[in-house]
Amino acid sequence: MIALSPADSAMRDGDHGEAAALAMRVLIRSAAVMGAPQLIDVSSAHIDGCLYHGQASLDFVDRLVAGQGRVVIPTTLNVGSIDLIHPELFRGDDALRTNGRRLMEAHLALGCESTFTCAPYQLAHRPVLGQQIAWAESNAIVFANSVLGARTNRYGDFLDLCAALTGRAPHCGLHVTENRYATVRIDVSGIAVGQAGRDILYAALGMILGARAGSDIAAIVGLPSDTTEDELKALGASAASSGAVGLFHAVGITPEAPTLEAACGGRAPRTTWQVTPRDLDAVRRTLNTAQAGDPLAAVSVGTPHFSLDEFAALEALLGDESTPLRTDFYVNTSRYILWELEQAGRASALAQAGVQIVTDTCTYITPIMKQTRGLVMTNSGKWAHYAPANIGVEVAYGSLRECVRSAVLGEVWFDAAINH
Amino acid sequence: MLRSTTEYVATTMVAGHGHGPAACIAPLSFWGGYDAATGLIVEQRHPACGQSLAGRVMVMATAKGSSSSSSVLAEAIRNGQAPAAVIMRERDIIVALGCIVASELYAIDVPVVIVDAAAWDAIGQAGDGCVIAVDADSRAARITIDLP
Numbered sequence: 001m002i003a004l005s006p007a008d009s010a011m012r013d014g015d016h017g018e019a020a021a022l023a024m025r026v027l028i029r030s031a032a033v034m035g036a037p038q039l040i041d042v043s044s045a046h047i048d049g050c051l052y053h054g055q056a057s058l059d060f061v062d063r064l065v066a067g068q069g070r071v072v073i074p075t076t077l078n079v080g081s082i083d084l085i086h087p088e089l090f091r092g093d094d095a096l097r098t099n100g101r102r103l104m105e106a107h108l109a110l111g112c113e114s115t116f117t118c119a120p121y122q123l124a125h126r127p128v129l130g131q132q133i134a135w136a137e138s139n140a141i142v143f144a145n146s147v148l149g150a151r152t153n154r155y156g157d158f159l160d161l162c163a164a165l166t167g168r169a170p171h172c173g174l175h176v177t178e179n180r181y182a183t184v185r186i187d188v189s190g191i192a193v194g195q196a197g198r199d200i201l202y203a204a205l206g207m208i209l210g211a212r213a214g215s216d217i218a219a220i221v222g223l224p225s226d227t228t229e230d231e232l233k234a235l236g237a238s239a240a241s242s243g244a245v246g247l248f249h250a251v252g253i254t255p256e257a258p259t260l261e262a263a264c265g266g267r268a269p270r271t272t273w274q275v276t277p278r279d280l281d282a283v284r285r286t287l288n289t290a291q292a293g294d295p296l297a298a299v300s301v302g303t304p305h306f307s308l309d310e311f312a313a314l315e316a317l318l319g320d321e322s323t324p325l326r327t328d329f330y331v332n333t334s335r336y337i338l339w340e341l342e343q344a345g346r347a348s349a350l351a352q353a354g355v356q357i358v359t360d361t362c363t364y365i366t367p368i369m370k371q372t373r374g375l376v377m378t379n380s381g382k383w384a385h386y387a388p389a390n391i392g393v394e395v396a397y398g399s400l401r402e403c404v405r406s407a408v409l410g411e412v413w414f415d416a417a418i419n420h
Numbered sequence: 421m422l423r424s425t426t427e428y429v430a431t432t433m434v435a436g437h438g439h440g441p442a443a444c445i446a447p448l449s450f451w452g453g454y455d456a457a458t459g460l461i462v463e464q465r466h467p468a469c470g471q472s473l474a475g476r477v478m479v480m481a482t483a484k485g486s487s488s489s490s491s492v493l494a495e496a497i498r499n500g501q502a503p504a505a506v507i508m509r510e511r512d513i514i515v516a517l518g519c520i521v522a523s524e525l526y527a528i529d530v531p532v533v534i535v536d537a538a539a540w541d542a543i544g545q546a547g548d549g550c551v552i553a554v555d556a557d558s559r560a561a562r563i564t565i566d567l568p
Contacts, residue, residue: 022524025524026517026520026521026524029434029516029520030513030516030517030520032433033433033434033511033512033513033516033517033520033532034511034513035511048487048488049491051488053451053456053488053491053492053495054456054491054492054495054498055495055498056491056494056495056497056498056521056522056525057491057495059498059525059526060494060521060525063525136487138486138487154487155487156486156487156488156489156490156514156517157487157488157490157491157517158490158491158494158517158520158521159490159513159517244484389452389464390452
């Protein structure tokens with residue numbers, strides 16, 4: 001049985017309105033399934049429910065709006081089905097257009113912020129070490145837990161919004177210190193981390209982590225100390241695609257892992273895996289179906305949403321090219337980052353170079369790309385993992401540099417400096 | 421013709437009553453793997469691809485994949501294209517949540533229970549040829565396996 005606080009009981013019984021009562025009922029029933037003894041306060045929510053999956057998605061949010069629901073903690077929104085800043089990019093049917101937009105707007109009516117990004121950790125305010133939060137979206141969850149040291153379970157549809165409307169979440173799993181220690185050690189010191197293709201190296205490491213660790217927590221040893229947040233973002237997003245990873249530790253880099261001992265809570269890891277260059281090649285061969293010289297339909301990067309640093313890297317690579325991009329080139333990002341690029345005068349230069357910025361959504365979950373027949377190149381492990389089934393493309397997988405060069409040539413180009 | 425009926429206790433995850441022919445399947449992600457409009461498994465690499473789960477008692481050890489599966493399952497329940505009941509080996513909040521939300525929104529109760537090794541083995545031996553009834557209230561649950 002779950003021990004409810006007086007405030008929980010009052011909310012369930014309707015003291016704060018019908019919407020909060022519905023949210024509390026769903027929370028309590030879910031806590032029982034999860035085996036949680038009680039609920040705890042959470043101080044931030046990230047909602048993954050604004051991507052349209054059918055009438056039930058709308059019915060749930062409409063019921064909360066009709067019941068006078070309001071979020072009671074700062075609440076950000078994940079991507080929706082429509083780019084509300086560039087609605088003309090949408091190429092799907094009218095029903096999806098209408099319902100997708102309605103679902104996004106209904107979330108705003110509940111008081112959620114119009115962030116529409118899968119990388120809420122790139123916004124101005126982000127959770128801190130030890131903060132209890134209720135986040136959805138697999139890559140955001142793993143980033144918040146691992147890189148920020150905030151505490152969230154792997155929330156998803158419905159439950160995230162119930163947490164936002166009540167400020168409560170089931171107290172179990174990764175909310176609890178004891179459950180955050182690593183039980184497996186992954187040794188990557190056998191990998192040479194050069195400058196070429198670092199982005200896809202981290203993504204490939206993530207694919208291996210997810211496939212091997214599943215939902216176990218791993219401590220990675222041997223990553224270079226100059227590993228960036230964007231690289232950890234790529235690693236985590238891939239790991240959450242190939243497995244049920246909610247938290248990893250990178251020893252000497254992430255906040256709960258100053259040492260291997262600290263990451264493991266003073267206990268010896270149950271098992272150790274080595275990652276070899278051959279493992280990385282195997283991942284690349286799995287994700288990539290292209291040969292050098294194959295004609296290219298498009299490039300898509302920014303899954304998870306591109307950061308300002310990643311835009312700077314893209315701009316530098318575009319600056320190295322003497323001829324314009326020959327194929328469509330999509331970059332997914334948040335509207336906030338687009339606005340920063342616009343203020344700095346960088347957005348128009350990118351547009352002139354042939355870069356199509358997509359906000360509020362992502363090219364692998366909604367019909368936006370003009371060309372989906374043929375090969376699309378990406379440096380995102382997550383995009384490469386999901387896009388073939390979602391939108392029917394074939395994937396050429398390469399680093400950002402390889403993506404840019406290939407788009408200039410109009411055909412797949414692989415860098416000899418990266419072992420393919 | 422021989423008929424046999426056996427009963428097992430189970431643990432309630434989501435309360436409700438449901439019965440139908442068993443559908444014993446490998447772990448499925450409803451998101452990307454199930455068509456909520458037709459009730460068919462559509463994941464190309466799934467061993468039961470093309471099979472309908474509508475009105476069946478879904479027997480699946482564990483779930484897999486995206487948390488968006490909750491929405492797809494809730495939508496399938498709304499459409500009348502969902503399993504009549506769910507039997508699992510392990511607690512799974514994603515499957516349970518789809519049923520909890522459908523129960524709250526549409527007052528359609530698709531029970532979810534977990535069973536121990538003995539019951540699991542018995543269902544496995546009976547296979548898809550048996551008819552299973554799941555009776556789960558908030559305190560106790562029972563499954564009844566009917567072999568034709």
